[in-house]
Amino acid sequence: MSGRVPVRSRSAVVVGGGLAGLTAALRLSEAGLRVTLLETRPRLGGLAFSFRRGELTVDNGQHVFLRCCTAYRGLIERLGAGGQVAIQPRLDVPVLSVEHGRHRLGRLRRAALPVPLHLAASLATYPHLSALGRLRVVRGALALQRLDLADPALDGTSFGDWLRAHGQNAETIDALWDLVGIATLNARADQVSLALAAMVFKTGLLSDPGASDIGFAAVPLGAVHHDAALAELARAEVKVLLRAKAVELKTITTEGGPQHVVRLESGELLTADVVVLAGAQDAAAALLPADAIDGQHRLAELGTAPILNVHVVYDRQVLRRPFFAALGSPVQWVFDRTAHSGLAQSRPGAQYLALSQSAVTDEIELPVAELRARYLPELERLLPAARGAEVLDFFVTRERTATFDPAPGTAALRPHARTKVPGLLLAGSWTATGWPATMEGAVRSGHAAADAALAQTGARVPVDRGDGRWPR
Template sequence: MSPRIVIAGGGLAGLAAAVALTDRGFPCTLLESRPRLGGRASSFHDPTTNTDIDNCQHVTLGCCTNFRHFCERVGLQDFFRREPALFFVGPGGKINPFAAGWLPAPLHLTGAFARLSYLSWSDKLSLARGLKALAGPVSPADESQPFSAWLTKHHQTPTTIERFWFVVLVSALSESLERISVSHARKVFVDAFLAHRDGWYVDIPSVPLEELYGGLLTEWLTSRGTTIRLQSAASQVEMSGDHVSSIRLGSDEVIVGDEFVVALPFFRVMSILPSMLQTHPDLQGIERLESAPISSIHLWLDRPIMDLPHVVLVDRVSQWVFNRTVVGASTNAGEAKPGVVKVVESGSSLEQAHYYQIVISASHQLASKSKSELEQIVLQELAEIWPEAAKAKLLHSRHVTEHRAVFSPLPGVDLLRPSQQSPIPNLQLAGDWTKTEWPATMEGAVRSGFLAAENILRRMGQPAAVLQPPLKTAWLSRWLFGL
């Protein structure tokens, strides 16, 4: 008889566990408190445009091998657009294309770094020395200090810190340099820039995440026997003797099972665990994890303001601008005009609008600003770069702040993260906040789900390697940096 597997949480961690187990012939019951799957990587319906829009633009990198495998296994890979170049806009408004050259890693991006117009040659030499030092092992002394202190220790210029290290790391880790550990910063640069030629590539979903997880992935899972129950919030993990026997829902319904995965956010998980785990030393670090916000501003304008699919802004409040008109988005009738949606104006007929999303990570400093103030800041920054933005009429806007978007990668944070195997044998934990060797990313979430699934398969006597290996480190990177 097939074991009854219950997964609480329909974010990427829970979905990854469900896919791995279902794919190996073990369908699950997946419980999700919201009316949609995806967790923080999800969409919401905007009634004005009558479309689904993502709460925040999510991207993945070439080094995210487990997320890529997850998408390929369930048929989502064709809904991501790979960007052959990044575009950095310097303080003066000049656009700097950033793409790999023909040299092997880690030299493949040398030309791209050299051409950044907003860094002087002394800044670039400082940056090169900093990257070489960061590729080395992290000492215990360095790991106890924030990355901002490491940058000072390694003589990084103020301009390099503000225009390079800040730009890359705040986007990748969603925290300020004063709240990032050296090991997490190293992870970003080694995996994305130094180890392999393809690690830096950015893949952007071309459709709203709801179409991926609520449509295609849901169909893949349910067609293979997995049951998905939306608006079914887990309220308590219940014990029978020394093992978990069921999960009680908020409605008081009891879901009985044999193997369990709790894939909830770290700030919710302790409240539903059995009392014997509330004080267990292996889990005490969970309540010491901190979080950081990410804000997104969605703008619908009456005209296009840029042709590029995205840009990264330097020395501005806005950090990324995604041109959803180019990247693609769903439309009311599925027309072949990606990204162009209809917006209703008072007293007018439906008009064609162009949709842009601006993302601001580590947005602590925006808490005191009203939506109107933030909107004006963003529109002014766009107008300083693209003259058409100054002429554009704002037809519609939405503002979303995910206040607990990620766990903060503070120094010592990895000591607080629990493993997927809980102290109770038939209970697994999953989430990007568990021990994954990755920061709070979609890759980290998928890794946690795969690791939880591996534990269950091992317990059932059918061990399997679900976790995917990283990209193979280039020979020159091994020789130069010992990676």
């Protein structure tokens, strides 16, 4: 006899109901643990959620994923929500600029050809780059392909410095590298670790022809990350406590091994064999026992970066595309949210646009009136149909700590799932997933934490298929 407690008698508490916590809770439950999931907010989903504003259902921000985000797609299938998301048949990004009153529309789209030829035709006709600029981009892409993502030295270099050292200039950085990088990394090239940038571009654009195809939720995010998740957690017999804040974590020694005691703000105590801290980096740091991880005193150095979302409702249609990216404008990415929000039913003919603005530290605290004065004229400049339209509503949502700061040197600050305390694990997009702060990274961290916990308890870890998606 091994003397191990049967897995079915073991318990787990997962602190945090974002995508990392949802993943960890479901995986632990599937392995036979009794799981309690705690979430401070009144809803699940973390920073990818919806709320009501009058007759509108509003996503706090526009969250997209790529076909290469296999872990996130696996979670969506696990939640039974595969029919609530859609992925482009082929990458197709309209890119709009206005110079001297003249509109130029380019497209970044792929053909049914192997890498890197899948983007060649699109690049050859991309109007936002000169002929020399296109050759520079090819040179940069070929150099990126040669990088070894396992090389730790990459994290000490900024992406901007590397780009300039490999023939890139302001034209190519603005028109391509930052166009993609700001949206995926939440920082400009000069502020981004080469390791993270190379991972994004090699995985998304230079691995498989279809890797970069863009996916969206076809319904409000809350319908997937809260409604579908809550139903699936119930089926998995996970106990979910909303509006439940963990304020203290202690570990005690018993004859059967270490036990963790989580104290809630209400005073309730929860005892568990396994605890997964799956909240934001500051929340996890506040609960970690002293010296639980190497370099714990440096966690505060892992900074944060904001994302601003600007929401505009017009009395008529002003955009005839699902989305576009803008160049030479403070506007970055614009998405049509009319159908998703319910506006099409409540006010036929009106249109709701959402602007996703990343790496905007200088704007995140600006008053709404100032943001309105900044962005409405820009939308009119980019979209002539907006010039005669009435603005029915204008509001903003601010995620001040939307992501960790992906600066050079970040890798050394991101902890792994295992801590020095048996049965205490970390999860979250800010942990050492190798990915930037994305929904994909969050889900992968949930898998890593659950698998590490199961290995420590002696439970059978479900076989991973090797692509990061939910094991079958």
